[in-house]
Amino acid sequence: MRRLVSGIVGLAALLTGCATTNQDNSxxxxxxxxxxxxxxxVSGxxxxxxxLKSDGSYQGLDVDICKAFAAAIIGDSEKVQFRPLTAAERFTAIKTGEIDLLSRNTTFTLSRDSLGGNGLTFAPVVFHDGQGLMVKKESRINSLKDLANKSICVGSGTTTEQNINDAFESASLPYTPIKYQDLNQVVAGYLQGRCAAMTSDRSQLAAARSGFKNPKEHIILDDVLSKEPLAPASDGQDQKLSDAMRWVIFSLISAEEQGITKVNIDQKVQIAKDNPQLKPLRRFLGIDGGLGEKIGLSNDFVIKVISSTGNYGEIYERHLGQNSDVPIPRGLNELYNKGGVHISPPFN
Amino acid sequence: MKINKKSVLQLGVCIIFFGGLGILINNLTINLIRTGLGFNFTWLFKPASFALAEHPLPYTSSDSYAWAIFIGWLNSLKVIVSSLILATFLGTLIGLARTGKNFLLGIISAGYITVVRQTPLLLQLMFWYFVGFLSLNDNMFIQIKNIFNISNEGIEFSGLTFSSEFLALFLGLSVFTSAYIAEVIRGGILSVSGGQWEAFRSLGLSEREGITRIIIPQALPAIIPGLTSQYLNLAKNSTLAIAVGYSDIYAINDTIINQTGRAIECFIILLISFLLLNLVITNTMEIMNKLTLKSKKYG
Known part of the structure; x- marks a missing residue:
């Protein structure tokens, strides 16, 4: 009994010690x-x-989004410290204040976005993904139905796990989930033949496949099990930060729509300065209107962002374009006027 | 005067301790409310909506989170108890081999202990799983129909199936702990004075009889406390199950935390489960210890 009491007291002390975060309300x-x-x-x-590249720096779409935030908030896109996090760690890391914001392949869902759930706020979607299944070509599996009674390698603690269950349950197909904590283990389990298929977001499947010895021996099935809008996130009770994040992303999309790129940004600024009648452009670039101040940034934040990372299309081309290591067709990730879904509300 | 001073001092320590604890609990509550994470356990009875590969009792994804956690606890218990038995058996054999007179056995067991104790458990588990079990090929072993079947999905033995995940964890934990247990056993045996060995030999007892009837009973009081802490370590190490895809209580809680965002509640459940489990182990071993001491006194 004495041991039980002392154990519980010790436990309470441990727990309380862990939860001491800063009480700064600003x-x-x-x-x-x-x-x-x-x-x-980030995921890393x-x-x-x-x-993580061999020279120790991080690279990718999520990384460039972080850099865009840094350019907008601090004025220097290199002033970013990246913290690699697992899927299970990421939300706690925001809540405890270990990180400022998350830019890590995180699916925007109701329970994550609400105060009654994970208590986060999501910025606009930076990549529209969907969950898929990858199988070996030689297995002759062509659809979900062929996977009945088979084992499937899944990453644990993600929406992936729930989606695969929903898909199989609604089709009344039995299956065995083999759950691993991170994607590398899922890949190892799949390649070693523990599972007939591995499941993850289609972008991640494509990325993983690019590292395989024989990428052509693996196919991604046509079944798309879910909508996975991936978006950056921050603490739900910090509206100032989430406002800033939201409009930095819209500025990337809006810049692509207006044809403002890393290369021509200085030229565009000059044009805006010379032509007082170009009101929307002047507001967008912060020459008129004082929009940046309203979201706690400098008025010229768009110029800083675009001159350091380029617009959304440029970021996409750099990391996921046809000439990159992980080519993924733009599909839904095109602008709204080119058949995709990315659209920015007006900068008014 | 002296007693008075002592009790004042004790009172002071108590006030500091409970005061500190109070501040910490207060801090926790304030911070939880501030971050919108107030304590709440009602989610435990909502459907879990994830499937599990291994469940000793019936489980479907429409069962509650509480049931899923219980299944995880059973899975943990299964691997802990079975590893405990195998580790004790292996450890005793190796410990005896290490102290025995046979030179070759001594060298082999010393080598085993060295290799196992000086590599991290996580690496060993990954090795057992990814190198050991997953590289098993269907064609590698002749399947004796319906009796014994080995593949990288696990071992099937007359209707009983053990998954690769369970086996990797079971063997990894057993082998790792057995090396420590072997050293505990060796320490216990060496604590018995050399005169006892000479004594039983001069009485004409065989080596085996002497060890089981003279040496081991005297070594047990020195062995049991060391053994207890190895058992506790084994139970705690079982949470590394997540590295090899076995659905133990920790792996299941990991999923639940991500789905519900209830990290603090989940960790409280985890900590209490392990506290209770380890209290059972400690108390059982304590009883065993008392029994051996008693039998020594009157035996």
Whole structure:
């Protein structure tokens, strides 16, 4: 009995010790500016999105989104500290304030976005993905139905796990999930033949396949099990920071729509300055209107962002385009006027 | 005067301790409310909506989170108890071999202990799983129809199936812990004075009889406390199941945390489950310890 009591007391002390976060109620936006560095949570293991290169730097679409935030908030896209996080760690890392924001292949869902759930707020979607299944070509599996009674390798603690269950359950097909904690293990389990198929977001499947010895021996099935809109996220109670994040992403999309690129940004600024009648452009670039101040940024934040990372299309081409290591057709990720779904509300 | 001073001092320590604890609990509550994560356990009874590969009792994805956690606890218990038995058996054999007179056996067991104790458990588990079990090929072993069937999905033995995940964890934990147990056994045996060996030999007892009837009973009081802490370590190490895809209580909680965002509640459940489990182990071993001490006194 005495041992039980002392155990529980010890447990309580341990728990309370862990939960002491700072009690600063002001926005993290100020904290980031004062620190002169943005702490960004990434995966670090997904080629094309966030991947550690041999020289120790991170590269990918998620990484460039972090850089765009840093350019907008601090004025320097290199002032970012990347923290590699597992799927299970990522939300706690935001809640405890270990990171400022998350840019890590995170699916935008109701329970994650709500105060009653994970208590986060999502920025606009940066990549529209969907969950898929990859199988070996020689297995002659062509659809979900062929996978009945087979084992499927899944990453645990993600929406992936729930989606695969929903898909098989609604088709009344029995299956065995083999759950691993991270994608590398899922890949190892699949390649070693423990499972007939591996499942993940289609972008991640494509990225993983690019590292296989014989990428052509593996096919991604046509079945798309879910909508996976991937978006950056931050603490749901910090509206100032989430406002800033939201409009930085819209600025990337809007810049692509207006044809403003990393190369021609200086030229466009000059044009806007010379022509007072180009009101929307002047507001967008912060020459008129003082829009940046309203979201806690400098008025010229769009110029800083575009001159360091380029617009959304340029970021996409760099990491996921036809000439990149992980080519993924743009599909839904095109602008709304080119058959995709990316659209920016007006900068008014 | 002296007693008075002592009790004042004790009172002071108590006030500091409970005061500190109070501040910490207060801090936790305030922070939980501030971040919108107030304690709430009602989610436990909502459907889990994830499937499990291994479940000793019936389980479907429409069962509650609480049931899923219980299944995870059973899975943990299954691997802990079975590893405990195998590790004790292996450890005793190796410990005896290490102390025995046979030179070759001594060298082999010393080598085993060295290799196993000086590599990380996580690596060993990954090795057993990815190198050991997953590289098993269907064609590698002749399948004796319906009796014994080995593949990289696991072992099937007359209707009983053990998955690769379970086997890798079971063997990994057993082998790792057995090396430590062997050292505990060796320490216990060496604690018995050399005169006892000479004594039973001069009485004409065989080596085996001497060890089981003279040496081991005297070594047990020195062995049991060491054994207890190895058992506790084994139970705690079983949470590494997540590395090899086995659905133990920790792996299941990991999924639940991600689905519900209830990290603190889940960790409380985890910590209490392990606290209770280890209390059972400690108390059982304590009883065994008392029994051996008693039998020594009157035996």
């Amino acid at each position: 926005s993290r936006l100020n904290l980031i500016k004062n620190r002169n560095e943005l702490i960004c949570g 293991k997904i080629p094309g999105f966030s991947f």
